[in-house]
Amino acid sequence: MKECVLVTGGAGYIGSHTAVELVEAGMDVVLADNLTNSDMQAVEGVRRITGREVPFERVDCCDRAALGGVFARHRFGSVIHFAASKAVGESVCEPMKYYRNNLLSLMNVVDLMREHGRRNIVFSSSCTVYGEPDSLPVTERAPRKPATSPYGNTKQISEDILRDAIAAYGDLRGIALRYFNPIGAHPSALIGELPRGVPQNLVPYVTQTAAGVRECLSVFGDDYPTPDGSNIRDYIDVVDLARAHVVAIRRMIEGRNKADYEIFNIGTGRGVSVLELVRRFEQANNLKINHKIAPRRAGDIVAIWADPTLANTELGWRAERSLDETLRATWAWERHLRGI
Numbered sequence: 001m002k003e004c005v006l007v008t009g010g011a012g013y014i015g016s017h018t019a020v021e022l023v024e025a026g027m028d029v030v031l032a033d034n035l036t037n038s039d040m041q042a043v044e045g046v047r048r049i050t051g052r053e054v055p056f057e058r059v060d061c062c063d064r065a066a067l068g069g070v071f072a073r074h075r076f077g078s079v080i081h082f083a084a085s086k087a088v089g090e091s092v093c094e095p096m097k098y099y100r101n102n103l104l105s106l107m108n109v110v111d112l113m114r115e116h117g118r119r120n121i122v123f124s125s126s127c128t129v130y131g132e133p134d135s136l137p138v139t140e141r142a143p144r145k146p147a148t149s150p151y152g153n154t155k156q157i158s159e160d161i162l163r164d165a166i167a168a169y170g171d172l173r174g175i176a177l178r179y180f181n182p183i184g185a186h187p188s189a190l191i192g193e194l195p196r197g198v199p200q201n202l203v204p205y206v207t208q209t210a211a212g213v214r215e216c217l218s219v220f221g222d223d224y225p226t227p228d229g230s231n232i233r234d235y236i237d238v239v240d241l242a243r244a245h246v247v248a249i250r251r252m253i254e255g256r257n258k259a260d261y262e263i264f265n266i267g268t269g270r271g272v273s274v275l276e277l278v279r280r281f282e283q284a285n286n287l288k289i290n291h292k293i294a295p296r297r298a299g300d301i302v303a304i305w306a307d308p309t310l311a312n313t314e315l316g317w318r319a320e321r322s323l324d325e326t327l328r329a330t331w332a333w334e335r336h337l338r339g340i
């Protein structure tokens with residue numbers, strides 16, 4: 001029988017790309033989303049790319065009864081849990097929204113998995129759990145640092161919830177993937193990131209500046225202790241990231257996991273500065289980005305990039321797309337959105 005996967009947050013940026021890769025890997029998917037930070041356009045995009053009438057359930061994962069209905073209606077064996085609120089700045093102003101949404105949704109998913117005998121879960125964690133790392137590149141063994149935002153704290157607590165539930169109950173297996181900075185879009189330009197309002201993240205701000213929606217990109221600081229003074233990150237292509245979920249699910253289905261709960265960094269292993277990213281975007285797409293140096297943004301980490309060795313060796317996964325390909329795909333998506 002074909003493996004079926006429930007994708008919570010399946011209409012979102014990473015969830016929609018993952019749904020495509022799961023279908024292309026021969027699995028069935030059920031998408032569940034309350035559309036608070038997405039819309040049906042992404043679901044339609046997934047359907048168009050895959051040529052399949054992928055089922056979609058509009059549901060709030062915090063509503064246990066409603067989510068229970070999804071578990072009762074569909075026979076998936078695994079869950080990829082993306083559904084969460086993710087704006088770091090908003091989480092500082094509205095912490096209760098973040099604790100409630102991110103923790104309750106995970107707890108409901110875990111409870112319902114146990115109730116319905118569904119075994120495997122992949123959880124979306126984040127490199128934010130490492131804070132400012134003591135050494136680079138950062139491995140999974142690096143200590144987690146006290147979270148600097150309620151959002152970041154929900155990722156740490158969620159990892160702990162999963163670890164403790166898996167250790168206590170013996171009927172679950174889980175993999176937490178710690179994403180670095182996901183960017184890019186599907187090469188079809190039918191799905192991509194859909195930021196609401198003024199983008200807080202670098203790449204959507206860059207593409208909107210290129211499209212003329214924003215006047216000028218502010219580079220937050222050029223006086224950091226890095227070679228060009230701007231922050232360094234590990235920008236991971238969203239399609240590569242999506243494929244990491246496919247191999248994580250397969251690992252658990254095939255029983256190749258070495259422990260019931262495992263954690264993997266999902267990054268390229270390559271650090272790229274903000275100024276370098278802007279230059280590479282300009283070169284890859286043959287255009288100019290109006291940008292200026294602005295003051296540092298509060299809370300920014302100086303530099304972080306992944307040591308992805310564990311994912312490379314254990315999952316057999318590695319980032320494949322070049323930064324130029326990724327930056328061309330992300331611009332193609334922005335042009336598609338704007339009709340330019």
Ligand code: NAD
Pocket residue numbers: 008009010011012013014015032033034035036037038059060061062081082083084085086101105124125126127179180181182
């Ligand atoms: P996204 O906002 O595009 O996707 C999340 C989806 O979940 C949205 O479609 C939203 O409508 C849905 N959702 C939120 N709360 C829900 C609820 N209670 N019930 C049902 N649906 C709900 O975000 P994304 O970038 O695709 O992120 C996916 C996951 O990856 C999140 O858990 C996020 O924290 C994590 N993550 C993202 C990044 C990043 O930079 N994008 C980095 C690390 C980790």
Ligand code: WQD
Pocket residue numbers: 086088125126127128180181182200201202203205217218219220221231232233274297300
């Ligand atoms: C990248 C770099 C900015 C916008 C965030 C979350 C993290 C994780 C990934 C979820 C930084 C600079 C940005 C701009 C800029 N998400 N920048 N001008 O902060 O590394 O990580 O997303 O888990 O938790 O914190 O990503 O894209 O916001 O910033 O100069 O207009 O770009 O200062 O150095 P960040 P980002």
